[in-house]
Amino acid sequence: MAQIAQPPLPQFEVRLTAPDISTWIAGNTGIPGFTTRASSRPGPHVALLALTHGNEIAGAIALERLLRSELTPTRGKLTFGFVNMAAYERFDPRQPTLSRFVDEDINRVWDETVLDGPRRSAELDRARAIRPIVDTIDVLLDLHSMLWPSEPLMLCGSTEKGRALAAGVGLPALVVADRGHASGKRLIDYTRFAAPDTPCIANLVEAGQHWQPSTVETTLDSITGLLRHLGLADVASPPRGKPQRVAEVTTVVTAASNAFTFVQPWRGGEVVPRRNTLLAFDGATEIRTPYDNCLLVMPSLRPSRGHTAVRLARFVS
Numbered sequence: 277m278a279q280i281a282q283p284p285l286p287q288f289e290v291r292l293t294a295p296d297i298s299t300w301i302a303g304n305t306g307i308p309g310f311t312t313r314a315s316s317r318p319g320p321h322v323a324l325l326a327l328t329h330g331n332e333i334a335g336a337i338a339l340e341r342l343l344r345s346e347l348t349p350t351r352g353k354l355t356f357g358f359v360n361m362a363a364y365e366r367f368d369p370r371q372p373t374l375s376r377f378v379d380e381d382i383n384r385v386w387d388e389t390v391l392d393g394p395r396r397s398a399e400l401d402r403a404r405a406i407r408p409i410v411d412t413i414d415v416l417l418d419l420h421s422m423l424w425p426s427e428p429l430m431l432c433g434s435t436e437k438g439r440a441l442a443a444g445v446g447l448p449a450l451v452v453a454d455r456g457h458a459s460g461k462r463l464i465d466y467t468r469f470a471a472p473d474t475p476c477i478a479n480l481v482e483a484g485q486h487w488q489p490s491t492v493e494t495t496l497d498s499i500t501g502l503l504r505h506l507g508l509a510d511v512a513s514p515p516r517g518k519p520q521r522v523a524e525v526t527t528v529v530t531a532a533s534n535a536f537t538f539v540q541p542w543r544g545g546e547v548v549p550r551r552n553t554l555l556a557f558d559g560a561t562e563i564r565t566p567y568d569n570c571l572l573v574m575p576s577l578r579p580s581r582g583h584t585a586v587r588l589a590r591f592v593s
Contacts, residue, residue, distance in 0.1 A: 288423070290369040290487040294333045295340040297358055307409055309358035311343060319352025320414035322508055324499060326356075328383050328418055328463065330363025330375040334483060334491040335419030338499060349508040355409065362398055372487060373423065383418075384460025388467060411468060415441070416478035417502050418463055419495055421486045424577050426544025428494050431480040433464050439522060441477045444505035447497060448481070449518040450545060452573050453592075454525035457584050482574065523571045523589035531579040533559040542586070544574045556585065 303310045324342075326335030339356050347354070358364070360382050366375040382399035385391065391404060410416075428448035432438030434455050442451040456465045462480065464470065469478035481498045484491035497514035504511050538556040548555070548570045555572075556563040566588060573587035 288372060288487065290372050291489055292333055292337060292487045292492065294364075294367050294369070295337050297336060297340055297361075297364075300340065300343055300356070300358065301361065305355070305409055307357075307406055309361050310355060310406065310409055311357075312353055312355045313348045314353045315349045315351045317351040319349065319508065320506060321353045321355065321412055322349070322502070322506060323355040323357060323410075323413045323416045324419065324502075325359050325416065325463070326419045327361065327364050328359045328420060329381070330360045330365075330377060331367055331372050332376075332419075332421045332486060333364075333367065334421045334486070334488075334495050336364065337492050338419065338495040341496070342499070347509065349503075350510060352506075352508060354508060355413065357406065357409075359406065360399065360402060362402065369487075381460070383462045384457065386461040386463050386466040390460070410463070410466065413468075413478075414476050415502075415506060416463070416469065416476075417445075417499065418478065418480040419498075420480055420482050421484055421491045421495075422482050422544065422574060423486055424544065424575065425485055426482070426574055428484045428491075429482050429545070429573070430498070431464065431482065433470055433479070435470065435472050435477075437472070437475075437477050438464075438479055441479050441502075441505075442522075443520060445479075445498060445501035446505070446520065447501055447514060447516055448483070448494065449516075449520050451520055451522045452525060452571075452587070452589060453522060454528070454573070454587060454589070458528065458530045459582055459584070521591055523573070523591045525573060525587045525589045527566060527588040529556075529558075529563055529585045529588065531558060531581050531583055531585045532561070534581045535559045536579050536581075536585050538575065538577055538585075541577055542572050542575045544572060546572045548572065558585070 379397035429450040464478040483494040503509040571589040575586040579585035
């Protein structure tokens with residue numbers, strides 16, 4: 277069967293304005309970009325992190341809005357963090373895909389052997405700088421968005437505590453349990469959060485497509501759900517749509533070549549009804565669904581070699 281030619285990269289509409297976070301760069305924790313507000317009542321240390329990727333500005337808009345509203349927890353501590361500010365400084369709405377990172381993806385370096393090793397990069401230096409505060413966090417919500425069209429989802433890692441947190445937050449409606457990427461560990465895969473025998477938890481919200489107003493609202497709703505669930509703020513329950521469904525990733529499809537091509541522009545959250553449906557070509561290798569009702573998780577329609585092209589998942593009870 278002939279391969280499908282790669283279509284040209286589309287022009288992405290930027291319908292959001294990058295927020296001015298200059299007021300919050302100094303922070304109050306000794307780590308630039310990190311501000312902690314504390315209650316006099318005991319409770320967990322909860323963190324909301326944005327700009328893990330410098331062009332994912334919806335999370336930054338949400339955090340800047342909450343900081344400006346002087347949100348303070350009713351118990352415990354609440355930390356607001358802007359992670360990759362160096363990449364964010366490069367954000368240009370005319371070329372919005374070019375400021376994801378400076379040297380490498382900071383969400384692939386959270387392996388202790390990498391963090392403690394000799395290698396240097398802008399992102400590794402920043403990860404090492406914020407690691408001391410990360411090592412004090414009990415519950416973390418990492419705020420992301422997506423380049424390609426997809427249903428919002430919560431990534432809960434592979435632990436039961438991650439699934440329980442997603443259920444407590446209550447939205448988005450799709451929860452995906454996975455083990456991460458071949459190219460490196462995400463922050464939610466950091467041992468403090470990913471080890472099943474620790475009480476600390478980190479989940480990641482993919483709130484919708486980059487640069488769309490609805491993504492900001494989904495981000496804020498997820499934050500509200502977290503604060504309500506943990507009793508950190510007197511907030512009304514966020515609006516809920518469909519009941520949550522949980523899917524487990526069984527296969528992470530990593531591009532083995534730079535000739536990886538999907539046979540059609542699949543949308544994330546799409547369920548392919550039939551086993552053995554052709555999804556893509558990786559060079560001459562066919563990528564097909566391994567079972568009926570296969571969920572496509574965040575297909576990257578232009579994957580490069582060594583990076584995740586799509587995750588394949590099945591729904592669980």
